[in-house]
Amino acid sequence: MDGTSSSPVVVWFRDDLRLADNLALTHAVRSGQPLWCVYVRPAGPVCTTALDWWQARSVQALDHTLRACGGRLHLFTGQAEQILPELVRQGRCKQVFWNRRYDPTGKATDTRLKAQLKQMGVAVHSTPGSLLHEPWTVRSRAGQPFQVFGAFWRAASAAAHYPAPLPVPSSMVFAPCMALPAARMPPDAAVQNLPGWAEAMRPYHAFAEQDAHARLRDFIAHALQHYAQDRDFPSRDATSELSPFLRTGQITPAQIWHAVVAAGVQDGGAKFLSEIGWREFAWSLLWEHPDLNTRNLRPEFDTMPWRVDPKGLVCWQKGRTGYPLVDAGMRQLWQTGLMHNRVRMVVASFLVKHLLVDWREGERWFAHTLVDHDPASNPMNWQWNAGTGVESAPFFRIMNPVLQSQKFDPDGTYIRTWVPELVGLHGSDIHTPWQANQLQRTGYPAPIVDHGVARARALAAWSAQKTKA
Known part of the structure; x- marks a missing residue:
């Protein structure tokens, strides 16, 4: 098709930075019209969080992929509700394609924009693309959303007949984007002046x-077969590390599902797919509770006597608590934008229960520092650790950071990787360096709180909260 003789269609990329298994892109290609591939970045600083950095790099990678196919990604900066209508008006576009978003802000923006474009006579085609099940589709027999993961995943798995992932569309034709708003920005510009802390990752x-x-x-x-047994040990290469790619859509849950099922690894495969299910459960909760990151889903925790502890919070954020496994996790997070899942649970328990700091402080810090920050999974997991969610670990279940260290990093390999002050410690000293009488030599801090004292304080606060409730 001659791209100069046909009005283009717009494909608006968001958290779906891929060509394969992209229903919006596939439908746009099937329209027979040439493509304008578009990404809209909000106005303001390019990079204020780790996810911003990851997205900027990922957008650049998609642009390179499209260029190899003969197209490009047209990047704009500003408000989508202003840029998209201007773009379709100047290009005389009659169709816009996008994959649906389910977070409160994205959903509201898409709803308004869809109505605006329809008033202009533009057909908007929105399709699913980031989940196995759209958030409102998995329901109990009574038609209610599930409150327990096990029941949710049994119901979801009973409907686990997912179509084969779509290939990269063939014969993509791209139109030159001649009519552009003033907000246009070349994709490479999104990563030219990123801050040093980000580029260190x-x-x-x-x-x-x-x-x-x-x-x-x-x-x-190399890892799926033993995933169920090895996944809790942070020094082993036993996890998929796919969460950042899932967050911005370089890969889909359906692609993962089919690949794992085809591998035929029973125990490890089933456990890994249940982790995909946990992500689906989180999105179903966010759909029902748009304020998941700010409100206790169990209202009895509204009277919890959380402590205001700025000094303790900073020690936790910077990996200076004096507990090696906690500090290793927080330093891994700061240096890489990721943290092993078992360690995420340990550091969350430490903040909420050892320091008795409101879980929302931790949720905000993770939102700032995680490259895989997910607006559904992050608050759900924090509420799980704090005991405030619909399905949560009981508050009185307080992880002992020393026992967790001894059990899941027995030889201290993970700790030594991220806490270089302790490289010279041997044997069990790596888990309790304050008992080795070598803290002054290593420069590592003493524990900021005694485990026994912290545990007693947390249980007393929990009892007081129950009395008030």
């Missing part, structure tokens, strides 16, 4: 669609 990551699939293949080949 660069050696730990790759960003392209093909990188996501290479990681999935490697995980299936």
